[in-house]
Each structure stands twice: as structure tokens, then as C-alpha cells.
Amino acid sequence: MEHVHLAVEEEDLYSGYNDYNPTFDSEELENDVGFQQAVRISHGRRPPVSTDYSVTSYFARIPLVSSMGRTMTGAVQDGAARPMTAVRAAGYTSSLTRGSTFDPLGQSRGPAAPLEAKNEDTPEEKIKILEKKVNDLIKESCMAQSSGASQLALEKAKEAGRKERTLVRQREHSGNADHINLDLTYSVLLNLANQYANNDMFPEALNSYQVIVKNKMFSNAGRLKVNMANIYVKQKSYPKAIKFYRMALDQISNAHKEMRIKIMQNIGVVFVRMGQYSDAITSFEHIMSESPNIKTGFNLILCYYAIGDRERMKKAFQKLISVPLGVDDEDKYLPSHDDTDSEMVIEAIKNDKLHQMERDLCVDMVKSSHYVELANDLEINKAITYLRQKDFNQAVETLKTFEKKDSRVKSAAATNLSFLYFLEKDYDQADRYADLAMTADRYNPAAIINKANTMFVKQDYEKAGELYKEALRNDSSFTEALYNLGLTYKGLNHLEEALDCFLKLHAILRNSAQVMYQLLLEEPQQAIEWLIQVLSVTHTDPRALAKLGELYDGEGDKSQAFQYYYESFRYFPSNIDVIEWLGAYYIETQFCEKAIQYFERATLIQPTQVKWQLMVASCYRRSGNYQRALETYKDIHRKFPENMECLRFLVRLCTDMGLKEVQEYATKLKKAEKMKEIREQRGKSGREGSARSRREGREGSADSGHSSSSNNNNKRERLSAKMRSLPGSNEPYEASSPKEIDASYVDPLGPQMERPKTGAKKRVEDDDFADEELGDDLLPE
Numbered sequence: 001m002e003h004v005h006l007a008v009e010e011e012d013l014y015s016g017y018n019d020y021n022p023t024f025d026s027e028e029l030e031n032d033v034g035f036q037q038a039v040r041i042s043h044g045r046r047p048p049v050s051t052d053y054s055v056t057s058y059f060a061r062i063p064l065v066s067s068m069g070r071t072m073t074g075a076v077q078d079g080a081a082r083p084m085t086a087v088r089a090a091g092y093t094s095s096l097t098r099g100s101t102f103d104p105l106g107q108s109r110g111p112a113a114p115l116e117a118k119n120e121d122t123p124e125e126k127i128k129i130l131e132k133k134v135n136d137l138i139k140e141s142c143m144a145q146s147s148g149a150s151q152l153a154l155e156k157a158k159e160a161g162r163k164e165r166t167l168v169r170q171r172e173h174s175g176n177a178d179h180i181n182l183d184l185t186y187s188v189l190l191n192l193a194n195q196y197a198n199n200d201m202f203p204e205a206l207n208s209y210q211v212i213v214k215n216k217m218f219s220n221a222g223r224l225k226v227n228m229a230n231i232y233v234k235q236k237s238y239p240k241a242i243k244f245y246r247m248a249l250d251q252i253s254n255a256h257k258e259m260r261i262k263i264m265q266n267i268g269v270v271f272v273r274m275g276q277y278s279d280a281i282t283s284f285e286h287i288m289s290e291s292p293n294i295k296t297g298f299n300l301i302l303c304y305y306a307i308g309d310r311e312r313m314k315k316a317f318q319k320l321i322s323v324p325l326g327v328d329d330e331d332k333y334l335p336s337h338d339d340t341d342s343e344m345v346i347e348a349i350k351n352d353k354l355h356q357m358e359r360d361l362c363v364d365m366v367k368s369s370h371y372v373e374l375a376n377d378l379e380i381n382k383a384i385t386y387l388r389q390k391d392f393n394q395a396v397e398t399l400k401t402f403e404k405k406d407s408r409v410k411s412a413a414a415t416n417l418s419f420l421y422f423l424e425k426d427y428d429q430a431d432r433y434a435d436l437a438m439t440a441d442r443y444n445p446a447a448i449i450n451k452a453n454t455m456f457v458k459q460d461y462e463k464a465g466e467l468y469k470e471a472l473r474n475d476s477s478f479t480e481a482l483y484n485l486g487l488t489y490k491g492l493n494h495l496e497e498a499l500d501c502f503l504k505l506h507a508i509l510r511n512s513a514q515v516m517y518q519l520l521l522e523e524p525q526q527a528i529e530w531l532i533q534v535l536s537v538t539h540t541d542p543r544a545l546a547k548l549g550e551l552y553d554g555e556g557d558k559s560q561a562f563q564y565y566y567e568s569f570r571y572f573p574s575n576i577d578v579i580e581w582l583g584a585y586y587i588e589t590q591f592c593e594k595a596i597q598y599f600e601r602a603t604l605i606q607p608t609q610v611k612w613q614l615m616v617a618s619c620y621r622r623s624g625n626y627q628r629a630l631e632t633y634k635d636i637h638r639k640f641p642e643n644m645e646c647l648r649f650l651v652r653l654c655t656d657m658g659l660k661e662v663q664e665y666a667t668k669l670k671k672a673e674k675m676k677e678i679r680e681q682r683g684k685s686g687r688e689g690s691a692r693s694r695r696e697g698r699e700g701s702a703d704s705g706h707s708s709s710s711n712n713n714n715k716r717e718r719l720s721a722k723m724r725s726l727p728g729s730n731e732p733y734e735a736s737s738p739k740e741i742d743a744s745y746v747d748p749l750g751p752q753m754e755r756p757k758t759g760a761k762k763r764v765e766d767d768d769f770a771d772e773e774l775g776d777d778l779l780p781e
Helices: 033-040 054-063 123-146 148-173 182-198 202-213 221-234 238-250 256-275 279-291 295-305 310-321 340-349 351-367 372-388 392-400 407-423 427-440 445-457 460-475 479-493 495-508 514-520 524-537 544-553 559-572 578-586 592-605 609-621 626-639 642-658 662-702 708-725
Strands: none
Touching: 123 148, 148 182, 182 202, 182 221, 202 221, 221 238, 221 256, 221 662, 238 256, 256 279, 256 295, 279 295, 295 310, 372 392, 372 407, 372 609, 407 427, 407 445, 407 592, 427 445, 445 460, 445 479, 460 479, 479 495, 479 514, 495 514, 514 524, 514 544, 524 544, 544 559, 544 578, 578 592, 578 609, 592 609, 609 626, 609 642, 626 642, 642 662
């Protein structure tokens, strides 16, 4: 019982649960200054420990311990506080207090401190500044000389020399003598020597050049002996000048050919001034053999004249006129549209006094001499020059002045006039002047060919053939007549005779593509061989390539045909036949996507032909791109609303794709079919009305007893029948009907003469290639 403790009623069973260690009191942490300061900073010393044993002071004296038994990083140990962490976050600062602004870039600190001023008192900086002053003085000297201020240029050059010597002394004083700028020294001395020479201070200039030449540290200084020689020439010390020219020539390698030629030319000129023409001739002859030019050739002629050697003068003159001027005579006065300035100059000198003298002086001098016949040829050549300058009116006027001259000159001028009018397609005038030329000289083959050409154009092949034969009888070497005779036989469908003409011509002109092309009259396999020969001469002719593709296609070789058709398209992508074949080839080989680009190009060439646009839409449809095909058909329908083929495909596509527009397009299709039926009926009734009116007209002429009123009625009926046969004003033509106007297409080879097709079954069809007349050249005979 003594060990039994009885419970007292007043005792609280739950007492002691509200007791706690004041260390863990967090309610007063906001008022604890030491704790708040420790939170705000990660380093520094805690404030001194107070003797106050309140809750906060007790908390401040007890170090914080982690759950692992280790003192936390921010705790104070032995009176020293350590940082909370070893890494400081970017943009934050430990001194941030309440109310301060966020400034991670430190912009509130103000501008940075100015850079430390460069110390210009160091020897290196003084040398750099002085070098810059010397370079500036050299530039100012050169600029002054270019502006004509020679005295100022000399003063600047002297000052640059003084500064440069000061610079050298400074380098030696600072112990940098090994780093002397030799290029700067060379530039100063050379500029000073040049300015002395420009101011006619020749002794000073020679001394300055001599300083440079004698200094072995300057490379290629020997070339300056040319400058020294030039000074001796001005002083008329010719022997010294030749000596220094030759010394400079010895020090210049053969790689500098142009400079050696100029020095040799100077040596020759000095010899001329000394009167030593033989030595001058040696120099000039060497130049004319190495690099001929106009000035040297002229000097060489003068030297030969001085020694009285006429034969060598003639040879030198031949060399002189063979020197290329760099400008063709026919291009000398042609305007250049790329250069406006040169075009203005050419326009200014085109008819000035010098040009008039150049154009007329020779002719006038020859006219007043015993060689009057040459003057006529010169006049004809002047007309040809006008043609080269594309001045046809002046050419015609010049040639018309010969109408009253003697027969030979008149025939030559009339021949050229006939040729000019033939080019301008004025065949009546061409025929007139061809007759005039033949009347003046019946044996002029060029005149006969021009006459035959006018007959050929008028399709009088029999007469043209006779004239071509006559021209060949007068001059059998006239290949133009033989070629045109072959074309005439083709026009008459005499293919064997035509083939014979072209084979004879091929034996004469082995590499003529025109002649070889005409030999395609033979069997297809032989035609292929001839075309391959044509392409060996003209590799990029699109017509020949297309023709070869056509022949291979006819032989069934699709791969070879595709190769040549594709090459033809590459060189001339506007041939509609080639484009159509390539598009059809890709469709046939099931590559409809590749065919689209060709039919789109055909659409650009012939925008009014609906079939190319329909082919584009068909390719989209065949390749499975139904949405793109539908859009293309809709675009075609906007351009050609009455095209029934487009409407049919629109109805089909809308039906397959389940679109609501199917009813709309079906209605339009029925309406278009009905309109076409009405037009056909009107056309049929119109034709019947026309036949009836012709019968009534015959009956009316036989029976004169009809009254005038019945005649008027018949006229009204015939008129109404004709009106019914025409489409209404609101009825558009069908895009695919024959009434549609086709798009214009320009033949790349120009207008060609029409020829009938060949009638032989096994012969290749003729083509429009290279059938121009070869007898249209200007022949002043």
C-alpha cells in the first residue's frame, strides 16, 4: 500500500503538453533583429551577444544544428559568421534591403570611369606619331602635284624628308635601329626626286635618284635609271640618256615585256635625235617584230625615208597597215546602246568634217585621176558601208546615182538595188531593177539570179529554173544558182533532179548544213545519216534536232526520238510541235506529272487554244490530284464558258467528289449542248437558203415576168436566211470550234517559202528548214 499512489481530483492529466523550449518559438522571429540580419546576408559578423536572457537572446546564443548533427552553414562559430552558400546567384546582391530596386545590369551605378589616357611620352608612341606625320606629308605632296601646285608639292616633300631623318635618329637613340622602315625611306626619297624633276631642278633630282639607286637595300631600284635617263634627254645629254636606258634595260627581266618595249622605243627616239638612223632602225625593227604598234611603225618609215631606202619603206608601210587598230571599219561609227557617252561622241563625229573627208576624199581624188573606174567601185563600196550601218535609204540613194552611168557600173548598182528591194519584200521593184541590170549586162550572173528569185517568189518555177540555168552557163562556179535550182525542182516536184543538184553542191560545199539538209529527200535511214552530219556542223540547231527526233519516231525508236526532241526543246523552248510531242510522250509513259510543265508552256505560247489547258487538267486528273484538276477545270470554264468538254469533266469530278456544284455544271452542260444544236440547225438552214436563193436567181433570170414585189420578197427571204445562219450577238463561239482565232506564233527561222509536200510514199516529208536563197549577196560586179 505504501507504494500505491492515489489520484488527486485536482490534478490535470494533460498538464505539461503546452510547455516548450523557447528555442523553437517562431512567432517572435520577425522581431528578432539578429535573425533577420542573418537571413538577409550570407556573410558578415553577427551583432554582439546581449546579456538579456529573453527568448530571442537565448535563441541567438544557440547555434542551429541540422538533422544530421552538423552545424548549418549560416551559423556563427567561434564568433565568426561564414557565408550561407559558396555560389552567388547572378543578378542578386547580398546588400539588398527592403525597398531597393531590382538592377541586375548595374545601370544605377552611373557611367564607367574614363579610360586611362595613353601615355604619349614613351619612345614607341613618339615613333608611331612621327611615322604617321611622314606618311601624311607624302600624301599631301602627291595631291598638291596632281592639282598643279608643284612648288607646294616640293615643300611638302622636303618636310617629309626632314621628318623621316628625325624618325631615323629617334629609332637609333631608342636602340631600335634594326626596325627602320625601309619602305617609308624609299617613298620619301622617290617622292622628293620626282618633285625636284617636276620643278626642273634636274641636278637635285639626279642626286636623289642616285641615293636610291646606290643603296643596295632597296630592291628593284635599278628601274629608276629610266627616270634619270629621261632627265638627261631633257638636258639633251643624249649619250648619257642612252647609257642609262641600256642600264635599266639590263636590270629588267624579260617577264616585263611591255616595259622593255617602251625603253627600246625611247632608245630609238634618242638615236633619231642624234641622227643615228641606222641604230634607231635596229631598235624600231626589234619592236615591230616583238610587239608592233602604230607609233613605232611610223617612226620606222621615217627612218627609212631619212636613209633613202624605198623598198624597206614599202615593207614597213605594209607592217604598219597590218597593225590592228582594235576597231573594225564597219563598227567604227555604229552606236553602242550600252555606253551613252560613246554613243553621243559617235553621233557628234558621224558627219563632222573629218568624217566627210574620210568618206569623200578618196573618191574625189580617184575621180580626178586616170582611174575613174575605181571611183565607181568606191561609190558602190560606200553604199555597202551604208548597209553595214543599217542606213538603207542612203545606200539606195547612192546606188541610184549609177542609173545614168556606163553599162557595167549600172548593172552592178541595179543588181544591189534589186537585192535591197527583195529583202524589203518589194518584189515589183526588185523585178524592175533586176531587168535593168540584165539589160545593162546580160551576162551578169548575180542580176540573173535576182531576176530568177522574183520569179520563184511568184511561184513561176519554170521561168525561174530557166534563169538559174542561164546563170550557171554564164558562171558555173555560182553555187547560189545551183542551190536555188534545186529548190526550184522541189517546187516542181522533180525530186530526182533536185537531189542531183544538191549532191553536186555537196561535193563543192562539204560542210554546208543547208545543202546537207536538202538531201533529206532520200530514204528515212539515209535522211537520219544526213541529219547527223548536219548536227556535226551545227550542234545546236533546234529544227535539225526536232527533225531527227521525228525521223526516229517514225522508225519506232522512242528513246532516240525523245533524246533529240528534248535537245531541240532545250535550245528553243517555244516550238509548239516539240512541246506537244514531249507532253504526249510523258503521258504515254505514265509520267503525267512531268507532262504538265510542257502543256503549261504551250498554254503560254497559245493562250487562246483551250486544248493545252484541258491537257494540263487531264494530267492532274490522271496523276490523282483531283483537287488541282478541279481548280484547273474551273479556271478553264471561266475563260471558255461554252466548252462542253470542260463542263463534262466538271460534272464527272463533282459527282465523284460529292460536291454540290454538280447540278450547276450539269445545267450549264445541257444549255451548251442545246445552243450547239441550235447553231447547227441555223447553219444547215442557212446553207439550204443559199442554195434556194441561187435556184431562184436562175429562175428569175429565165423568167422576166415576175413582179418587182415578188423580187423584193425573195431578197428579204434570202437576207433573213443569211442572218439566221450567223450566230447571235450573245452567243459566243466555241473555244474548240474552227472559228476561233489562233494565237500568233513566230517562226524562229523567220518567214519561209511554202513548198508542196513530196508525193513519194517512202520519202521523208519536207520541212521549213534553211530554204533561204543563197544568191542574194551584194555582188558589185
